Amino acid sequence: MALKGTNQEFGRPFNRRIVLEAIRRLGPIAKGEIAGRVGLTVQTVSNITRELEDQGFITSQKQGATGRGYPARRLSINPEGAHAIGVNISPQRLQAALTDLTGNIIATRELALRKPEPGDTLDHVISMARALRQPIGDKRVLGIGLSMPGPFDVESMSFVGPTTLEGWKDVPVRDHLASRTGLPVFVETDHAAAALGEQLYGAGRTLKDFYYLYVGVGLGGCMIIDGQALRGNHRNAGEVGHLPLVPDGLPCPCGNVGCLERYLSLEAYERRRAEVGHAQWITETAPLFRKAIVAIENLFDPEAIVVGGLAPRALLAELIAAAEPLGNSIAVHPGRTAPRIILAEGGANSVLRGAAALAVSGVLSPRHGVMFAEAGNETDSMFHGEAA
Secondary structure, X not given: OOOOOOOOHHHHHHHHHHHHHHHHHHOOEEHHHHHHHHXXXXXXXXXXXXXXXXXXXXXXXXXXXXXXXXXXXXXXXXHHHXXXXXXXXXXXXXXXXXEEOOOOEEEEEEEEOOOOOHHHHHHHHHHHHHHHHHHHOOOOEEEEXXXXXXXXXXXXXXXXXXXXXXXXXXXXXXXXXXXXXXXXXXXXXXXXXXXXXXXXXXXXXXXXXXXXXXXXXXXXXXXXXXXXXXXXXXXXXXXXXXXXXXXXXXXXXXOOEOEHHHOOOHXXXXXXXXXXXXXXXXXXXXXXXXXXXXXHHHHHOOOEEEEEOOOOXXXXXXXXXXXXXXXXXXXXXXXXXXXXXXXXXXOOXXXXXHHHHHHHHHHHOOOOOOOOOOOOXXXXXXXXXXXX
């Protein structure tokens, strides 16, 4: 594991997250093994795990005797220790899921949308959250993680055009949902949430550094380095869809021309398929997809590029196949074992599971959620203001 804790007392919330992450990835695992892997003292790990077990987040079981002394107890995440709700709002649909503490999806809700209006859509989110909580009764729900298309707080690009949530500028999403549901709410871009979901529960589990290319209504991406998401100065890193790759190409609502998502996205697929058909869209888009792969590899040097999102897996698989052979890049080196492109395992569920994970980590380590939107630390209008 690349994650390391700190033995300073002020780092306790961060250490709790590190210990939980070690148990989630490696459990069942003994306290001494955790200490060795994350750089904490055994006493620090013992204090944290005792608290986590008292709170019901983890369980411990005795392992068989292997030598002298008492056998070490091995720790695992308790799936029923808590739950979280993940929500994804796109220009085409609203999805919500209830997950347990290990990310298993227990129940889902979905509603088709076209140009969703903020007030009605947030009312639907609240109704879905209420319905999802009913089967588990009074069991603990940590919070709601909400993913949306970005970027956030860029005047000329946020909530502009058919691949965004038009009309959502200055909507205080987080405060509105938190006040209506009584739960902590964490907001993230859809591509970052999906990358987190894939890192925790999909193909990213076996990759140290990977780039998640999110093909949704628009197009985005997120680089995961040592298990951490590269978020950028204003948490807007990953807007790969606005790379102007086509000279004198189609105008984009962002103000540029030839942006990649005008050609490679669900919005582009549906629009162009109606004009020329499915096969021709694949033929036209494959060269651009190939260029995008080479650009991402040369910029980020990932172990692999994982391609997923809201687009059907079959469509993505066909596009990946049509892009072969890939162009040359720094990814072509001796000793390479991973494929350059991997089809995401989680599909559309990755974004929901990743959104739910925002709430889990945001609540359990509220001051050091380095992969997530930290509670109480946002300054933009998406997160603060009067309730809608």
